[in-house]
Amino acid sequence: MPDNAAAADPAPLSVDHGAPLPAPAATRLAVIGAGPVGLTLALFAARLWPEASITVFDARPPSLDVSADPRTLALSLGSIQLLQRLQAWPAAQAQPIVQVHVSQAPPTLTGVPIRPELTIRALDEGVPQLGAVLRYGQVVAPLQQAWMQECEAAPSRCQLRLGTPVAAVKPMAGGAVEVDAGIAEPFDLAVIAEGGVFADQPRKSLARDYRQTAWVGSVELEVSGRPTDDPPGTAYERFTRHGPVALLPLPREAADAPNLRRAALVWCVPSDDDPVAPLDDHQRGVVLSTLLPEGAGRLRALGPLKRFTLGLNAERTLVQGRQVRIGNAAQTLHPVAGQGLNLGLRDAFTLVSGLSGAPSLDAALRRVEWSRAPDRWSMIAATDFLARSFTWQLPGLAALRGLGIAALQAMPPVKSALARQMMFGRR
Template structure:
């Protein structure tokens, strides 16, 4: 029996985080009323959205738990290989240390995968289908308000008023509608990294299935996320103040990328047209304000250097529902949520911010120091394993 039998919950945003929260709440809070709002029309087909997202193992398990995991559309991540472009100090010390690199493997952590890579559409479409089926089965308890944007969320005594053409009262509103950094109103913690992410798909001539590559360069990180059929999702971060990619043709971009990644990757045979996105940090100091909670990109938008933005949002959703299932004191639940999520949120925010800023430092030896850190991490297996667990499951 739910600890919140009369709870009325509004979920604003039907992306991966919002829909996962709604489905989890519908199951874990069987007497609560849950309504999902989104400006997108319900009939709009989202399955073809090609944006590439990386899911940690913990996120995969959560999608499995809510019955919306599409294993056939996922490429498992079996290994993560992180390296740095020369020159770096470990590689220059007579070559005996070799080029600095870190390899994290699922087999070493005794897990079936470190995570998975999927398109945005392949994640959201099953979530939306599962939600629509649940709402159809329980129309009096589970509601859908698609096609009309929420224009206001107003605090009320012991609740909130959500206005999406018609004002409705709820005990709690969860905003999971974040958008990208360039479109967001600046939050309490904000920093423009003056970096641009060029995003698309690459075809590898000799891909190792299930291996994700990240390469630290002087401009910023570049990553290849494994997809089906020898393809990989590309995220290529460069200095936006003097963008070396913008004026290049697709053929020239492919030629440059073939000089960027570790030799193990092999040649990139083809490259899709690339889209660019400005990068920055934009985070709320608190997840809660009265009876409104912000999760996912609505709470924190991170640099993609660690690929943890979506995973952090899904953990926000899971912990909120778990807290709601254990107590009927809603204000105490929200206080506990801040305490529970704080270490995981701020550790991830600090780590990604530090790495992102490190690419802008003009300090002599910054790259060498990063290379030494990577070499040490590879050598210290317990530390590397702890990092792997943090990336898979967050702080528990």
Template sequence: MLRNNLPPATEPAGLNLAVIGAGPVGLTLALQAAQALPGARVSLFDARPADKDVSGDPRTLALSLGSVQLLQRLDAWNAEAAQRILEVHVSQQPPSLPALLGAWMPEPEVRIRAIDEAVPMLGAVLSYGAIVAPLQRVWLAAAAREPQRLATRFGTPVAAMKPVAGGVEIDAGIAERFDLAVVAEGGVFSDQLRKGVSHDYRQTAWVGTVQLANPRPGVAYERFTRHGPAALLPLKDGRAGLVWCVPSDDDPVAELTEPQRLAVLNTVFHAEVGALTALSPLKRFALGLNAERSLTDGRAVRIGNAAQTLHPVAGQGLNLGLRDAFELVRALGSSQDVDAVLRRLEWKRGPDRWAMIAATDFLARSFTWQVPGAGAARGLGMVALQKLRPVKSALARQMMFGSR
């Protein structure tokens, strides 16, 4: 769990920190470092110009409760734009277990509810712009108050980065030396160079929004189908964010018109969802796993999508990146030995990071297995999980706060 208070700042005197990438993870790290490491100089680099308005970016993202708490402590939480997640309903589309074991067996499903975990919410859903805009506003205000310590280098793409004795040299028009560089600029799977651990799932995510006839506020749905997982994330005004994963080689969505896509979607989700009455234009993204074996390389650290790009089946990629940022700044605030901090960071982040990589990779690959009974086995697991309350609660805590 992310703790309410950071430890007293004892960071290396005069630490000169570069943060590359002003998306949600980079901004969070830069802002947290500015607040928790008062002796550090922080320079935030990004290729986009500072006057580019990001508030209208409609991409839908799910934040865990731990991520919400972190943004609240940074005074960068947009509560009005967020839709709380109060329940997550996971089910499997027939034919599945009932077809094999008889009609007496209910359709496999798992329900995780905030009330059962004694928390106000499991997380929240909001747009990319509604996450980045408040973070950027708070950062720019902090930089205006302390221009000698906090530098905003927007519109300044980093062309190269190389190790030097006791630090990193960054070329962003001119060569500058920093004690530590944090790369938080990852992009999407299709645009990335392949890392040490990489796998193309040959799946496509179709992303957009739908309108629900009878919405249940605060309920997120995930549906396992024979093509792949599909999810609905609750939004305001009876809408939901859609993530619809299908095989890339035999894509059943690409050639459909929007009315046809809506008709198909109305056969995909659990009956509880009800009718989907409207569908936005959809965008598609290639899906794969692309992860660094190590977060650190000398005095350079990669976090967020720069460290690991995951399948969206569990919706945990951004949350994992925010935990990377939190733990790095907390570690820098507890020791004056940067190299020791980086060694401990690798050890500290390993269980959370690799557990999430393994879980999402297993689920993503399971939809491509041509093994008889694979769907039935997944259904049996869901039935067991629903009945084993302590195990389900442990999973909920993992999703909310990561491994601790």
């Protein structure tokens, strides 16, 4: 599977590293959070703004091995392209997603001769892959290494300050901001990219507890070798009466049998009447087996599960003076569409490109806010609607959802438009 998919996007995001742009009015930039979104922003800024000074702060200790973080991430093709342009895409460690299968578990459409299933294939969209799956540490480690190389090459303008939590960011006279990380320092712009999970976040201006829990872990599946098996690299979204169940394909291991597949699991259920919590591991496996689509294969093993509270936590505006929030610091979403990190990476790219060469920083920030609004709010609205729909006790709602899935499958142009938005965001 080729990993360089930049040419597949008819309107690719482009960064010409050979032609640096003038630095924006902000020449002193503070990036708070050395996760994938913060590091991506810092790298783009360093390479596009050769005269700017950029400092990345993070509370994690310098001795922490970020590559060991086992959390699973799904990146869209657009996100892969961004990381490729930064030469920080670990293609050898990633599992390409070549197909997405969306379906609804029965009972759903009694007496109606249609199948509530939707299949999006990379081949049909003219791209080598729709996205990829890999571990959080596998994404962050090459980004951090690339940023450390920037710091070594230009120590006077690029810094990485690990083990340095930021206590506060406050406005100063003249439009600057003061970053308090033990010693208060002035910057022209502070970008907050430190997100965290919903349960640990202070509530933002738009907050909603879905009263849902995500059980997260990994599974082993055994396929039969029959034509009904889905191809390797298939991701699944299965709507059940309790909530969505997602499987993300993981890379094979050397000792795996040919018919064995591995996948990351996200199993969403109501928090108030959690059907998973009282079960032991064997019982959870039995229940999960009844929820998976036939093409996924037979559940052979279910690993340990961890649970997380789900909710929406979003700022109404990204920009407050000379402070900008991006990624999970701006919007924490339900995982039903797997788009949180992808949205954050687009935040980072748009901010850097939107400020490049801008004579007025404040005017440019307002333009960035407006340019991000369609992509950002359409994704917030879509995930919020889907998440809340599982709490609605309306007769026939499941049937309507199934009809909607079947209708998308029957309308290739609409299905293709949906696939493009999931790959590249709304433009």
